[in-house]
Amino acid sequence: MTSISISSQKGGVGKTTLSVNLAYSFAKLGKTLIIDSDPNGSVGHLYQRLDPSLKTISEPGYQPRGLYNMLTDSELSLADCIIETAPNSPSLLFAGTVDAYETLEECPAANFESGLGILLEQVSDLGYQYVIIDTAAGLFKPSRAAIKCSDFGLIVQHPSPISDHTAQQGMRMYDNLIRQSQQLKQISIVLSMVDEADDSAAISKIRLRYNKLSNIQCLDQVITKDPIYQKAAQFGYSVSSMSQSSSVTDQIDALRDEIWRKSI
Numbered sequence: 049m050t051s052i053s054i055s056s057q058k059g060g061v062g063k064t065t066l067s068v069n070l071a072y073s074f075a076k077l078g079k080t081l082i083i084d085s086d087p088n089g090s091v092g093h094l095y096q097r098l099d100p101s102l103k104t105i106s107e108p109g110y111q112p113r114g115l116y117n118m119l120t121d122s123e124l125s126l127a128d129c130i131i132e133t134a135p136n137s138p139s140l141l142f143a144g145t146v147d148a149y150e151t152l153e154e155c156p157a158a159n160f161e162s163g164l165g166i167l168l169e170q171v172s173d174l175g176y177q178y179v180i181i182d183t184a185a186g187l188f189k190p191s192r193a194a195i196k197c198s199d200f201g202l203i204v205q206h207p208s209p210i211s212d213h214t215a216q217q218g219m220r221m222y223d224n225l226i227r228q229s230q231q232l233k234q235i236s237i238v239l240s241m242v243d244e245a246d247d248s249a250a251i252s253k254i255r256l257r258y259n260k261l262s263n264i265q266c267l268d269q270v271i272t273k274d275p276i277y278q279k280a281a282q283f284g285y286s287v288s289s290m291s292q293s294s295s296v297t298d299q300i301d302a303l304r305d306e307i308w309r310k311s312i
C-alpha cells in the first residue's frame with residue numbers, strides 16, 4: 049500500500065480539491081481510500097453526489113464517525129467507519145466528531161502518530177492499495193502525524209510571493225519531519241492554481257531554489273487554475289466525472305503518475 053499526505057503551510061491553496069481528484073485518479077489503478085484529517089471535514093462535501101447517504105452531510109449537526117473516533121475508541125472497527133462509494137471511486141474515512149478530535153488534542157503527539165500508523169496497517173489489511181490523507185492548513189499535530197506516517201508527503205503551494213514566503217518558512221519543519229520519520233520516503237511540492245502565463249517567472253524561481261535541496265523536490269507537473277475545479281466541487285463531483293474536463297483530468301493523472309514513480 050502507498051500512502052500520500054497532502055499538506056500546506058497556507059490555507060486555501062487547493063489541498064482538499066487536489067486530494068479528492070487525486071484519489072479518483074488513483075482509484076483507476078486500484079482500491080483507494082481518502083482520509084480526511086482536517087477537523088473541519090470538507091472532503092465529504094465534495095462527495096455528496098456519489099452516495100445518497102452522504103447528502104446528510106449538509107444537515108446541521110450531522111457528524112459521522114471517522115478518523116478521530118477510530119483513534120480514541122478501540123472498540124470501533126475501521127470497516128464500520130469507512131464509507132464505500134460508487135464502484136471504481138475512492139472510499140472515504142471522515143475526520144470524525146469534534147469531541148473525539150478534542151480528546152485527541154489533549155494527547156501527546158506520539159500517541160497520535162502511533163495510532164495513525166496502526167490504523168494505516170488496518171487499512172492495508174482491508175486490501176486498499178492507495179491512501180490519500182487530506183490535512184488541515186499548517187503543520188499542527190494531526191497534519192504532522194499524517195505526514196510522518198505516510199510514504200509520500202505532497203506539499204501544495206501557490207506560486208504567489210506571499211505563499212512562497214510562507215512555504216520557505218515551513219521548509220525547515222518539513223525537513224525535520226523527513227528526518228524524524230521512518231516511513232516517509234519523499235517530500236515534494238506541487239505548484240497549484242497556476243496561471244501559466246502570469247506565473248512562469250515565479251515558477252522558474254521556485255524550481256531553481258528547490259533544485260538545490262536534497263530532501264524536498266518541486267514536481268514537474270503543476271495544477272493549473274481552472275474554474276472546472278470549483279464547478280466540480282460545487283456540484284459534489286470529481287473533475288474526471290465532468291465530461292468536458294479532459295485536459296484537467298490529464299494533468300491530475302500525470303501528477304498521480306509522477307508521485308507514483310517517486311514514491312517507489
Ligand SMILES: Nc1ncnc2c1ncn2[C@@H]1O[C@H](COP(=O)(O)OP(=O)(O)OP(=O)(O)O)[C@@H](O)[C@H]1O
Pocket residue numbers: 056058059060061062063064065066086183184185240241242271272273274275276277278279281
Ligand atoms: N486548480 C484550481 N483552480 C481553480 N480553483 C481551485 C483550484 N483548486 C481549488 N480551487 C478552489 O479554491 C478554493 C479552495 O480550495 P480547497 O478547499 O481545495 O483548498 P484547501 O487548501 O483545502 O483549503 P483549506 O486550507 O481551508 O483546507 C475552493 O473554492 C476550490 O474550488
Ligand SMILES: [Mg+2]
Pocket residue numbers: 063064065086090183184
Ligand atoms: Mg481543505
